[in-house]
Each structure stands twice: as C-alpha cells, then as structure tokens.
Amino acid sequence: MSSTRQSYNHELENLRCDISEMGNLVGLAIGEAVKALAAQDRELAHKVMAGDDMIDGMEVDIEDKCMVLIATQQPLARDLRIIGTGLKITTDLERIGDHAFDIAKIALKLAGEPFIKPLVDLPRMTDMAQAMLKDSLAAYTSLDIALAEQVCQADDGVDNLYQQIFRELLTYMLEDPRTISQATQLIFVARYLERVADHATNIAEWVIYLATGRRMRKK
Amino acid sequence: MSSTRQSYNHELENLRCDISEMGNLVGLAIGEAVKALAAQDRELAHKVMAGDDMIDGMEVDIEDKCMVLIATQQPLARDLRIIGTGLKITTDLERIGDHAFDIAKIALKLAGEPFIKPLVDLPRMTDMAQAMLKDSLAAYTSLDIALAEQVCQADDGVDNLYQQIFRELLTYMLEDPRTISQATQLIFVARYLERVADHATNIAEWVIYLATGRRMRKK
Secondary structure (H helix, E strand, C coil), rough: CHHHHHHHHHHHHHHHHHHHHHHHHHHHHHHHHHHHHHHHHHHHHHHHHHHHHHHHHHHHHHHHHHHHHHHHCCCCHHHHHHHHHHHHHHHHHHHHHHHHHHHHHHHHCCCCCCCCCCCHHHHHHHHHHHHHHHHHHHHHHHCCHHHHHHHHHHHHHHHHHHHHHHHHHHHHHHHHHHHHHHHHHHHHHHHHHHHHHHHHHHHHHHHHHHHHHHCCEEE | CCCHHHHHHHHHHHHHHHHHHHHHHHHHHHHHHHHHHHHHHHHHHHHHHHHHHHHHHHHHHHHHHHHHHHHHHHHHHHHHHHHHHHHHHHHHHHHHHHHHHHHHHHHHCCCCCCCCCCHHHHHHHHHHHHHHHHHHHHHHHHHCHHHHHHHHHHHHHHHHHHHHHHHHHHHHHHCCCHHHHHHHHHHHHHHHHHHHHHHHHHHHHHHHHHCCCCCCCCC
C-alpha cells in the first residue's frame, strides 16, 4: 500500500473517530440535561448549555474535514459514502446537542418549583434514547448492520412512550390548571427526547447506507 | 470551454435547480398544511400528508446526484461547496416537509371542532416563515449574500411571535381547561413554524458559506 493511500485511510479513520467522539459528547449532554432537570441542578444545566458551543464547533470541524477530503482525494464507493454520511450524520448529532441545550433551558425554568409528579418516565425515555444513540454509534464504528437495524426497530418503543407521557401530562393539566405551565414544559422535554431517538434512527440508517449503499427512509 | 466542463457545469446547475424545486415544494406544503388547519379542510390535510413521500424521494435523488458528482468530478472551491451545501440544505428542506406533515396531522385532529380563538397569528407566522424560506431560496439561486443576511435577521421576529403565541395559548388553558387539548396542539403548530424559520435561516447561512466560504452558526 502506498504511503499516500495509508495517510488517506488514516484521515478517513480519523473522520470516523471524530464523529464517534461528537456522538458520545451529545449523548452525554442529553443525559446531563435530563439529570439537571430531575435533580433541579441549575449548575449542571448551565454546564450543558455552555457545552453546546463546543458541539457546534465539532460539527464545523468535521464538515471542513469532509470537504478537504473530497477536494484532495477522489473518494469512490465506500470511501465516498464515509464522507457523504459524515456530512449528514453531523447534522443529526448537532440537533441532538441542540435538544440537550433546550432541555437544560427548561431545567433552569423549572428548578426550584416542586414537580407535579415524580419524574420517572422521562428518565426512562432518556435511557432508551441514549441507548439507541450509543448503539447507532457502535454500529457506525463497526459497520454492524444488524445492530443498526435493531436501533431502527427500537424507535417504535420510544414513540409509544412519548404518546403515553403526552397523554398522562394532558390529564394532569385537565385535572388541575396549576400544573399547566410545568406540564407544557415537560411535554416539550418528552418531544425533544422522542426527536433524539429519531436522530439515532437516522444515524443507524446512514450506517446501513454506508455499509451497503442501500438508502433508507429518514425521520 | 471543453464539452466535459460544460456538461459538468450543466449538472451543477441542474443540482441547484433541483434544490430550488424541492424548496418551493416544501414551502407550498407548509402553506397548504396551515390552510388545511385554518379551513378545517381534511382533504387538503390528506393531500399534504400524501405529498411527503415525494419530498423524501427528492431528498434521496438530490443526495445521490451529489454523490455521483463527487465521484465523477473532482470538485474544488465553489463547485465543491455547491455539492457540500447541497447535501446539507436537503436535510433542512426535508425537515420543513416533515413539519408540513406534522401540521397536516394536527389539522386532521382538530377538523370539526370549533377553534378556541380565531386563527390569526399562526397564519401570520406562516407568512413570515414562508417569506424567509422564499428569500433564502432566492438568495441561493442568485448567491445574494445581502438577501441571505436579511433572512438571518428576520428570524428574531418569528421567535418573538412564537413566544407571544405560546404565552397567549397558555393563558387560554389557564382560564378554561376545555381549551387545553386544542391549545397544546396549536402550541406544537407554532413550534413547528418557528422551526421552519430556523431551517430557512440555516439555508441562508449555507448560501453565505457557498458564496464566500465563510461559516456561520447553525440553528
């Protein structure tokens, strides 16, 4: 193998590492945002919000690397798909980062007021969405199609839990108008987590495309 | 100019046309979705929902064209940015299409029940978001940086209107619990429209990058 080809492979590998790293970071941010919400931890909420700039910066760096790779190499087949999916997956990851920011902002808003009910389902939904993200990133690293398909299938479970949480919060609002303001915010949190799971599904679908060249439908 | 170069330029131009066409289509879908909501027109809502598959198909076609262009040409500088931004802008457009679908679904849900208040602000917000999208697409076609910057600045107006609509719907809910279910759905509509404006802003920022190579922050 020529040293140019070796260095090119190394750069492609670096790109994949960067994407995994960005993925781990946004997964962590989602977990911390919901933790800040549940524990009414203002400091942690501020930390998550401050971290969003770094995540945005990673997106720009990865996109720039993709552009340089296209310009300096003539990527074909799977190499090309690594770069193309790189440009797409960063959008999903950046949106997950945004949702962490949004949830942390709600955590700040609700810190200090008692919860209308113990937060059980939202942390459970967070675990599900985080697990999907983690699996989609593991599938990305090892090009594991079966694992990617598993992520796609898991999305229905999160959608169902979202519907359940939404309906339950609606009944709280109907029974006691004093819960309306908080319940509306918690519905948003549930919606953001449902979107995180959608983005994890998108990533899993990009993994299938990356590995096989076969396109899936996006969420 | 060689005929290969001419054909390449032609393909890049085609790509830009496809993106504009997809943009016009999702802009139309948003308008029709809100019209279906306001006029309680179930048929129109179904039409919008049925149209989403075509929008998704356009995204895949455009992405495939981008990949073929990278593989068959060695794009550099602005040509490369046309392709790179093509891959990114389609994500924003596809999400706008999703929001049209989401709003149409809510239109179906609310068709037949009287509105808790005349729908004035949501159509106004729709006009603003649609105008931003239209301007961002015009800026894309003519690489008009000033127009793109105008779109970015317009986003604050939509954000403010969203906050106003959100607060107003909250007061309806607080005053009369019978409005809760509908008001919650209308808050979602407002949120989707606010996101449409964000996506238009993203597109405008990609236009600035396309024209200048300068990166902006995404929403």
